[in-house]
Protein backbone atom coordinates (compact mmCIF):
# COMPACT_ATOMS: atom_id res chain seq x y z
CA UNK A 1 0.00 0.00 0.00
CA UNK A 2 1.31 3.43 -1.01
CA UNK A 3 0.85 5.92 1.85
CA UNK A 4 1.70 9.58 2.40
CA UNK A 5 2.43 11.31 5.69
CA UNK A 6 1.16 14.90 5.91
CA UNK A 7 1.74 17.73 8.33
CA UNK A 8 -1.03 20.32 8.60
CA UNK A 9 0.38 22.93 10.97
CA UNK A 10 1.34 20.34 13.55
CA UNK A 11 -1.70 18.07 13.11
CA UNK A 12 -0.32 15.04 11.26
CA UNK A 13 -2.04 12.45 9.13
CA UNK A 14 -1.40 9.23 7.22
CA UNK A 15 -3.28 9.28 3.92
CA UNK A 16 -3.93 6.71 1.18
CA UNK A 17 -6.57 6.01 -1.45
CA UNK A 18 -8.19 2.72 -2.35
CA UNK A 19 -11.29 1.20 -3.95
CA UNK A 20 -11.81 -1.09 -0.97
CA UNK A 21 -14.20 0.15 1.71
CA UNK A 22 -13.75 -1.73 4.99
CA UNK A 23 -13.51 -0.81 8.67
CA UNK A 24 -9.96 0.44 9.27
CA UNK A 25 -10.20 1.24 12.97
CA UNK A 26 -7.53 -1.32 13.97
CA UNK A 27 -5.28 -0.27 11.09
CA UNK A 28 -5.63 3.36 12.22
CA UNK A 29 -4.52 2.46 15.73
CA UNK A 30 -1.54 0.49 14.38
CA UNK A 31 -0.39 3.07 11.84
CA UNK A 32 -0.96 6.11 14.09
CA UNK A 33 0.95 4.62 17.04
CA UNK A 34 4.00 6.87 17.56
CA UNK A 35 6.18 4.08 18.98
CA UNK A 36 5.16 0.99 17.01
CA UNK A 37 3.73 2.55 13.83
CA UNK A 38 4.29 5.46 11.48
CA UNK A 39 2.83 7.91 14.02
CA UNK A 40 0.04 10.41 13.38
CA UNK A 41 -2.97 12.14 14.91
CA UNK A 42 -5.25 10.50 12.33
CA UNK A 43 -5.68 8.22 9.33
CA UNK A 44 -7.50 9.43 6.21
CA UNK A 45 -8.64 7.01 3.51
CA UNK A 46 -9.97 8.36 0.20
CA UNK A 47 -12.59 6.28 -1.59
CA UNK A 48 -14.40 6.78 -4.91
CA UNK A 49 -17.83 8.44 -4.91
CA UNK A 50 -20.38 8.69 -7.74
CA UNK A 51 -21.42 12.29 -7.04
CA UNK A 52 -18.36 13.96 -5.48
CA UNK A 53 -14.64 13.88 -6.27
CA UNK A 54 -14.23 11.30 -3.51
CA UNK A 55 -15.39 10.47 -0.01
CA UNK A 56 -13.25 9.94 3.04
CA UNK A 57 -12.99 7.72 6.06
CA UNK A 58 -11.43 9.63 8.96
CA UNK A 59 -10.02 7.86 12.02
CA UNK A 60 -8.47 9.44 15.08
CA UNK A 61 -5.17 8.15 16.49
CA UNK A 62 -7.07 5.76 18.83
CA UNK A 63 -9.08 4.24 15.95
CA UNK A 64 -12.31 6.13 16.69
CA UNK A 65 -14.20 7.62 13.75
CA UNK A 66 -14.63 11.40 13.60
CA UNK A 67 -17.15 13.04 11.29
CA UNK A 68 -14.86 15.99 10.52
CA UNK A 69 -11.28 17.16 10.80
CA UNK A 70 -10.49 20.67 9.56
CA UNK A 71 -6.75 20.19 9.17
CA UNK A 72 -7.37 16.76 7.69
CA UNK A 73 -9.57 18.26 4.94
CA UNK A 74 -6.70 20.52 3.87
CA UNK A 75 -4.12 17.70 3.92
CA UNK A 76 -6.34 15.27 2.01
CA UNK A 77 -7.30 17.93 -0.56
CA UNK A 78 -3.58 18.45 -1.25
CA UNK A 79 -3.12 14.67 -1.47
CA UNK A 80 -6.08 14.30 -3.86
CA UNK A 81 -4.84 17.08 -6.15
CA UNK A 82 -1.24 15.82 -6.11
CA UNK A 83 -2.37 12.28 -6.94
CA UNK A 84 -4.72 13.52 -9.70
CA UNK A 85 -7.82 12.29 -7.92
CA UNK A 86 -9.38 15.78 -8.14
CA UNK A 87 -8.87 19.22 -9.65
CA UNK A 88 -7.48 22.06 -7.53
CA UNK A 89 -11.03 22.96 -6.54
CA UNK A 90 -12.85 19.91 -5.23
CA UNK A 91 -15.88 18.67 -3.32
CA UNK A 92 -15.77 15.59 -1.16
CA UNK A 93 -18.01 13.79 1.27
CA UNK A 94 -17.21 13.48 4.97
CA UNK A 95 -19.26 12.20 7.89
CA UNK A 96 -20.28 15.79 8.65
CA UNK A 97 -21.33 16.61 5.08
CA UNK A 98 -19.86 17.88 1.82
CA UNK A 99 -16.64 19.87 2.03
CA UNK A 100 -15.20 22.20 -0.60
CA UNK A 101 -11.43 22.73 -0.70
CA UNK A 102 -9.20 24.74 -3.00
CA UNK A 103 -5.50 23.94 -3.37
CA UNK A 104 -2.99 26.60 -4.39
CA UNK A 105 0.53 25.20 -4.09
CA UNK A 106 1.00 24.42 -0.37
CA UNK A 107 -1.90 26.63 0.69
CA UNK A 108 -5.29 24.97 1.03
CA UNK A 109 -8.57 26.64 1.93
CA UNK A 110 -11.56 24.61 3.09
CA UNK A 111 -15.14 25.72 3.44
CA UNK A 112 -16.18 23.94 6.63
CA UNK A 113 -19.67 22.74 7.51
CA UNK A 114 -22.09 25.38 8.82
CA UNK A 115 -21.27 25.97 12.52
CA UNK A 116 -23.95 25.26 15.13
CA UNK A 117 -24.24 26.54 18.70
CA UNK A 118 -24.76 23.52 20.97
CA UNK A 119 -25.68 25.29 24.22
CA UNK A 120 -25.78 28.60 26.03
CA UNK A 121 -22.41 29.62 27.49
CA UNK A 122 -21.88 28.27 31.00
CA UNK A 123 -19.46 28.45 33.95
CA UNK A 124 -17.50 25.42 35.10
CA UNK A 125 -14.12 24.92 36.76
CA UNK A 126 -13.91 28.71 37.24
CA UNK A 127 -14.01 29.30 33.46
CA UNK A 128 -16.70 30.42 30.99
CA UNK A 129 -17.33 27.86 28.27
CA UNK A 130 -18.86 28.27 24.82
CA UNK A 131 -20.07 25.10 23.09
CA UNK A 132 -20.41 24.73 19.34
CA UNK A 133 -20.11 22.23 16.49
CA UNK A 134 -17.81 22.98 13.59
CA UNK A 135 -18.14 19.45 12.19
CA UNK A 136 -17.30 17.91 15.58
CA UNK A 137 -18.20 19.33 19.03
CA UNK A 138 -15.86 21.85 20.67
CA UNK A 139 -15.81 23.59 24.04
CA UNK A 140 -14.07 26.98 23.97
CA UNK A 141 -12.87 29.13 26.85
CA UNK A 142 -11.19 32.53 26.46
CA UNK A 143 -8.27 33.13 28.83
CA UNK A 144 -5.69 35.87 29.46
CA UNK A 145 -2.77 33.46 29.09
CA UNK A 146 -2.95 30.13 27.24
CA UNK A 147 -0.12 28.98 29.54
CA UNK A 148 -2.97 28.27 31.96
CA UNK A 149 -4.14 25.40 29.68
CA UNK A 150 -4.87 22.64 32.19
CA UNK A 151 -4.85 19.11 30.80
CA UNK A 152 -6.62 17.69 33.86
CA UNK A 153 -9.54 20.13 33.45
CA UNK A 154 -9.50 19.70 29.66
CA UNK A 155 -9.69 15.92 29.97
CA UNK A 156 -12.47 16.12 32.52
CA UNK A 157 -14.51 18.46 30.27
CA UNK A 158 -13.75 16.29 27.21
CA UNK A 159 -15.34 13.21 28.82
CA UNK A 160 -18.20 15.03 30.50
CA UNK A 161 -19.32 16.73 27.25
CA UNK A 162 -17.85 14.25 24.72
CA UNK A 163 -16.15 17.21 23.05
CA UNK A 164 -12.77 18.57 22.10
CA UNK A 165 -11.59 21.33 24.47
CA UNK A 166 -9.97 24.63 23.48
CA UNK A 167 -8.29 27.44 25.41
CA UNK A 168 -7.97 30.65 23.37
CA UNK A 169 -6.31 33.99 23.96
CA UNK A 170 -7.52 37.00 22.04
CA UNK A 171 -4.96 39.53 20.85
CA UNK A 172 -6.41 42.29 18.66
CA UNK A 173 -7.82 40.38 15.68
CA UNK A 174 -5.75 37.26 16.33
CA UNK A 175 -6.42 34.16 18.39
CA UNK A 176 -3.84 31.93 20.05
CA UNK A 177 -5.30 28.45 20.57
CA UNK A 178 -4.47 25.26 22.47
CA UNK A 179 -6.64 22.17 21.97
CA UNK A 180 -7.16 18.91 23.81
CA UNK A 181 -8.33 16.50 21.12
CA UNK A 182 -10.82 13.73 21.54
CA UNK A 183 -9.54 10.50 19.96
CA UNK A 184 -5.92 11.54 20.44
CA UNK A 185 -6.66 12.02 24.15
CA UNK A 186 -4.00 14.65 24.51
CA UNK A 187 -3.15 18.15 23.44
CA UNK A 188 -2.28 18.28 19.72
CA UNK A 189 -0.14 20.92 18.03
CA UNK A 190 -3.14 22.22 16.05
CA UNK A 191 -6.82 21.40 15.51
CA UNK A 192 -8.66 22.95 12.58
CA UNK A 193 -12.22 22.56 13.78
CA UNK A 194 -10.97 23.76 17.20
CA UNK A 195 -9.50 26.94 15.73
CA UNK A 196 -12.75 27.39 13.78
CA UNK A 197 -14.78 26.94 16.99
CA UNK A 198 -12.64 29.57 18.79
CA UNK A 199 -13.03 31.99 15.89
CA UNK A 200 -16.79 31.38 15.63
CA UNK A 201 -17.29 31.81 19.40
CA UNK A 202 -15.25 35.06 19.34
CA UNK A 203 -17.16 36.29 16.27
CA UNK A 204 -20.55 35.62 17.93
CA UNK A 205 -19.47 37.71 20.90
CA UNK A 206 -18.18 40.45 18.59
CA UNK A 207 -14.63 39.98 19.92
CA UNK A 208 -13.31 39.66 16.34
CA UNK A 209 -14.55 40.84 12.95
CA UNK A 210 -15.44 38.64 9.99
CA UNK A 211 -11.86 37.37 9.67
CA UNK A 212 -8.98 36.64 12.02
CA UNK A 213 -5.48 35.24 12.13
CA UNK A 214 -5.11 32.09 14.19
CA UNK A 215 -2.00 30.70 15.87
CA UNK A 216 -2.15 27.12 17.15
CA UNK A 217 0.49 26.00 19.65
CA UNK A 218 2.70 24.81 16.74
CA UNK A 219 3.30 28.53 16.09
CA UNK A 220 2.05 28.41 12.48
CA UNK A 221 -0.24 31.11 11.13
CA UNK A 222 -3.64 30.30 9.65
CA UNK A 223 -6.69 32.35 8.76
CA UNK A 224 -10.40 32.04 9.27
CA UNK A 225 -13.19 34.10 7.79
CA UNK A 226 -16.95 33.95 7.90
CA UNK A 227 -19.14 34.77 4.91
CA UNK A 228 -22.93 34.24 5.04
CA UNK A 229 -22.56 31.96 8.08
CA UNK A 230 -20.00 29.81 6.23
CA UNK A 231 -16.52 29.35 7.72
CA UNK A 232 -13.47 29.39 5.43
CA UNK A 233 -10.28 27.99 6.91
CA UNK A 234 -6.89 28.49 5.20
CA UNK A 235 -3.30 27.46 5.86
CA UNK A 236 -0.36 25.56 4.49
CA UNK A 237 0.20 21.80 4.48
CA UNK A 238 3.30 19.74 3.75
CA UNK A 239 3.72 16.21 2.46
CA UNK A 240 6.41 14.91 4.83
CA UNK A 241 7.12 11.64 3.00
CA UNK A 242 5.62 8.88 0.90
CA UNK A 243 6.37 5.20 1.27
CA UNK A 244 5.04 1.74 0.46
CA UNK A 245 3.86 -0.40 3.37
CA UNK A 246 3.06 -4.08 3.34
CA UNK A 247 -0.51 -3.86 4.71
Ligand SMILES: N[C@@H](CCC[C@H](N)C(=O)O)C(=O)O
Pocket residue numbers: 011060065066068069070071072136137164181182183184190191192193194
Ligand atom coordinates in the same frame (compact mmCIF):
# COMPACT_ATOMS: atom_id res chain seq x y z
N1 LIG B 1 -7.78 17.48 14.31
C1 LIG B 1 -9.07 17.67 13.76
C2 LIG B 1 -10.23 17.16 14.55
C3 LIG B 1 -10.30 15.63 14.51
C4 LIG B 1 -11.52 15.05 15.16
C5 LIG B 1 -11.53 15.19 16.64
N2 LIG B 1 -10.37 14.65 17.26
C6 LIG B 1 -12.80 14.51 17.19
O1 LIG B 1 -12.81 13.28 17.36
O2 LIG B 1 -13.77 15.21 17.45
C7 LIG B 1 -9.22 19.05 13.15
O3 LIG B 1 -8.23 19.58 12.60
O4 LIG B 1 -10.33 19.56 13.09
